[in-house]
Amino acid sequence: MPRSPFPPSATPSFSRAAASLLGALLLRPLLWSAACALLGVMLGGQLAHAWHDLAREQAPIWLLLPFLVVGVAVACYFRHSPWLSRVGVAVAFTTLFAAHTTRRLLPPHDDISRLFANQSPRDQPLRSSPARLVGIIGDYPQRSRWNTRFPLDVETVNGNMTPGRMWVSSAFTSRLEVGDRIELRTDVRPLSRPRNPGEREGFWAALGARCWCQSGPLLELNVLKPAAAYPLERRIQGIRRTLLARYEWLFAGDEDTLAKRPYPRQNAALLTAMVWGENGLRDPLPQQTRDDFRAAGLSHLLVSSGSQVTALAMALLLIGRTFRVRRAWLLLLVVPGLVAYALIAGAAPSIWRATAFGILGAICLGSGRDLDLLSMWSAALVGLLALDPTLAWDLSFQFTFAAVCGLIVVAPVLFRAIQPLNSGKLGQLAAMSLAAQAATWPLSLLHFGTASATGWGANFLAVPLAEILVFAGSIGLVIPWGEPLYRLTGAVSSLASSAAQPAGALVEDVFWPTSWVWACYAILAMATLPLADEWDELQTGAKQWLEKQRANLFGLGPKVIVAGLVVVALAVTVSSLWPSSHTLRVTVIDVGQGQCIVIQDPSGRAVLVDGGSLDGRERAEIGAAVIVPALQHLGVTRLDFVFLTSPDEDHCNGLRRVLREVAVGAFVDGPKAGETPNGALWDELGQAELLNLRREVERLGVPVVVPHVGQEFPLGEARLRILNPQLPLAGSQHDNSLAMRLEWGNRSILLSGDLEREGEQRLTRLGLPLNCDVLMLSQHGSSTSSSPDWLNASRAGAAIVSCGRFNRLNVPSASVLRELAVRKIPLFRTDMDGALTVECDQNRCSVTPQTP
Structure with a gap:
């Protein structure tokens, strides 16, 4: 048994058991080395995130050098002290792992990801640019029911030599194997990073395979030469196939055997x-x-x-x-x-x-x-x-x-x-x-x-x-x-x-x-600690330590105790008088080609406006995959209201999951029977998702509110004022969508719903209060909305558009982007910025994107 590193005089007095546990820690250098390695990896991940726009060679990793020098110096100078020397070693070890991790996470300067870095201008629609790539499958393909994923060692891009690796997700059913040289046509995109509050990072599989970019949907895939490289991996793959064939042979047999042992291949x-x-x-x-x-x-x-x-x-x-x-x-x-x-x-x-x-x-x-x-x-x-x-x-x-x-x-x-x-x-x-x-x-x-x-x-x-x-x-x-x-x-x-x-x-x-x-x-850890061998001794030592501290406290003079109480009272008073955070927060969640907005007032009350996406089939069920985790991350435990601004699927197909997971005070619905001039109801527009949503609202017993123009919905000190639909209702379902103005003191945000130009002109002619600090563009920035008169009436300080990356509708449209640029209205886009957080105090509103 190794001798304790504590000299007798240095043994802590509060408990011999605690001292033995600390000694065990010192006698297990690998244990605290593992903790330092994990801490260094986490720190390196944060640094790589902060320097994500830089190549490996450009990152200022030299900034970590002073910490390494200080750690080594402390370890050498205090080499006779069991604790201080280990502190120095821990600092140096953590710094080394942080530098190593940062270099590992950043791409080299000549990588293909640097060539295709997303430099799309904000004043143009985000469009894909397919390229023709030739490369070799660099690892065993990962197969599932939906696709096959693998890293591709890129050789050429559009005929030009371009080194690097790309993460490919293929829906093709071709029998792809490691080492095959293939040709594919797709666009090269940056790795998908978390774009919403509470969203999990899903790009680590690609980074683990040393890929810093990924493919879009494959437009074409051809196998040029099977077994072009990686002979060892293919030989191992062949061994695995031989093992599988051996088990199939053991399980298979004649008809009598199959009657006793069905499904030999699956087993x-x-x-x-x-x-x-x-x-x-x-x-x-x-x-x-x-x-x-x-x-x-x-x-x-x-x-x-x-x-x-x-x-x-x-x-x-x-x-x-x-x-x-x-x-x-x-x-x-x-x-x-x-x-x-x-x-x-x-x-x-x-x-x-x-x-x-x-x-x-x-x-x-x-x-x-x-x-x-x-x-x-x-x-x-x-x-x-x-x-x-x-x-x-x-x-x-x-x-x-x-x-x-x-x-x-x-x-x-x-x-x-x-x-x-x-x-x-x-x-x-x-x-x-x-x-x-x-x-x-x-x-x-x-x-x-x-x-x-x-x-x-x-x-x-x-x-x-x-x-x-x-x-x-x-x-x-x-x-x-x-x-x-x-x-x-x-x-x-x-x-x-x-x-x-x-x-x-x-x-x-x-x-x-x-x-x-x-x-x-x-x-x-606390639940299992009482069952440990050292628990009784630790408990006794803790009681002795508390008794000693109490004796020390009562040993102080009355003046010292009174002075301490006065300091505590002053601190409490100052903290109570200190201005608290008084901010209205609006979060535009990135749901792809759809819309979802969360409004939270300073008192903690919350409202949800819409919740749907046309990308739901690609991103799993949008409510469970994106909206509910985002609400949970934002600390929303109850929604006072859920507003539905449009019957379209991209506004409502995720709300059923929300209703099952979060308590809702009331559901604010759209026009009902007999309220449309031509008899076309939201219910009768072929929107199956809307019908299912209304059935879910009825099943859960959530009160339903049909809003009218001028109605105000209180949200603490803020309020939502209904601007549309106007009576008599218009012939277009989009012009009958719900438009609202969020008002909080002198600040306001205009939520345009799905209004088209005719509906916008109608509200403009009525002289309704449309001026705002932030404008939510209707129709996802389509050319059918956001007319010049509407933008002039809003006098917006900033605009937000919720749209999907590389969407097929080509929104936001170039004409709307031009109108915004002419008026010098800053634009924030969920397809480029991820989720957007609008924070308003009494003086101004600011917009913060989720992705840097």
């Missing part, structure tokens, strides 16, 4: 996924199988990780002992075997983590050292982040390290609580299952908004079966025992299906913010 693919991982399968697993495993909390069984590596390592050790291989020579057997397995299994982050664990364990066993699992966990974390810092944002990386940390730290503590019930293998297995689930639940709710309620029990049964299956599946490549393998595969599949059946097995659409995740982990 062989499932066995391959559980033994060798799903990466690299020619065809993805059936969606029903994936959904069952996800609902049962067993998705980790479809990814190569610790279970497979443990089984392989045990098999290799068993072989070594059978042939009486010396302990030191076992490294020559275990290390190549684990590395070969990692390559065949697809080289995912989870498999490299498990491989690193296996290699470190083999080194410890070979050298006769004790195994410290927490240090091994830290070494694997530091090593992988040093190789590629982008792994920190990889979901597989986060889940696998969280689960293993739960097994190392939480499982032993839980086992102590379970020991009175069962102190054997079942108790250990139950503790491990609970610990792994508790460690990964918060991450699942953060990234997917889902968590398995039955996973606690399903893993208790499935994990042992899966480990047996991994071992049997590996041996099955040599011994032809098709029947046992089929039964084991079917048992795991049936268990997943059964665990997914109960109502509420999968908790869905519960997205947690990052702060909740950290709070959950803090609660988990």
